[in-house]
Amino acid sequence: MVQKSNPPEPRLPPEGEAPPEAKRRGRPRGYDPDVAVRQATATFWDQGYAGASLDDLSAATGMNRPSLYGAFGDKQTLFRIALDRYMDESRATMIQAFRAGGTLREALARVYQAALSRYLSGDVGGRGCFLVSAGLGQAVVDPVVRQTVADGLHELDRGFERLFSRAYEHGELPPGTDHAALARVAGVMVNALSVRARAGETRQQLEATITATVDLICGPRVSE
């Protein structure tokens, strides 16, 4: 019987989480799966799914195509892995920014700055948010990606909702304020930063936009 040969199960962490230095059996890998995914992610990030050929990915990771396939499965699977990993990283830093306390103004600025420095990373200029720059393109074609991206945005929105809800309860917003509406505006603004970063705006411009947004939401900073 002819096997249909589905994309192999990617098995990223050979075991555990920390350095699994437990003597692996065969020939040792010539690459670090973690950095390889990171490099593949960068390639997709810059060039998009369709724009990134397997040769591009191969060059970026230093792995040849059979190794790529063996390690991560086909291109679609690799993209999903890249997306998941991006989300994990992004979630981690965002949660930190949300939770670090301080005034609403401080928290907002922290969150925007965290997003921005991610969006401006990379050596081809601003890349924006992976979800937006690469994810939304592939979402049209891959339902898994579509769902993951939607979840990611929703998660972000929830973060802002909680932030504004707490701020409201702590009296940081005038009584009667529609804090849910404020949270929505604050949340989508992150996506706007992604677009503008990708469009080549400078950090200065983007930070001015952040300041303007924060001032609009929290009221302009009063000096002394």
Add this chain to the structure above:
Amino acid sequence: MVQKSNPPEPRLPPEGEAPPEAKRRGRPRGYDPDVAVRQATATFWDQGYAGASLDDLSAATGMNRPSLYGAFGDKQTLFRIALDRYMDESRATMIQAFRAGGTLREALARVYQAALSRYLSGDVGGRGCFLVSAGLGQAVVDPVVRQTVADGLHELDRGFERLFSRAYEHGELPPGTDHAALARVAGVMVNALSVRARAGETRQQLEATITATVDLICGPRVSE
């Protein structure tokens, strides 16, 4: 000497602007260049530059590949044409929305609604803004596209600047308001709508976001 055979000059309007029914010489075209570009635009819009194959474009326009090439030049040229045409159309409706008068609140709502209905058009669900959804991907690779997209965003920003500047002068904003900062926030919010539309949010959700934004900028609507 071997000719390098550059992409042919696309000659869209055979002459004039209105129906150029001036008896063309050879076999008549089997397509309308204007709707063909529109269909090609839709394909790029949904699938991006790299994701749209010439076969896709051929199917969408009903033209076979040689006709496509003869009429518009190579794929890159066709994309630039699609981008230019999108900008022209978009500019036209946006200028209308900006100029139609009324209060700042009304003008803002009109502009956002105009953008939104464009972003939600199409049969694959929300497509967002062509500049953002397709343009920014190709901008990495094609400097002409990069410049055009940057110009488009800048033009949008200018529209908001003028709107807010006028509103300020007419006393629609509290004295001392940093109307330039407000204009920047209002402008990038259009891009946020594009992202969220593409991510599959419903018209209701997006309109709620618009309302929240307008209320934040103009102050909540006072009933009677």
Add this chain to the structure above:
DNA sequence: AGGTTTTTATTCGAAATGGTACAAAAATCA
């Protein structure tokens, strides 16, 4: 050392892709 296991490197192949050559088709002009 010999066997086992896993990864790497070379190579291949089928399909898709962007682009083109060329003749047939469909109109006008003389």
Add this chain to the structure above:
DNA sequence: TGATTTTTGTACCATTTCGAATAAAAACCT
């Protein structure tokens, strides 16, 4: 009608692309 002009349709070509088959390489185990 026949010549001319322009567009269309078929077929073709070179390259790229994704994926896989296969054997060599590099480690461990006994």
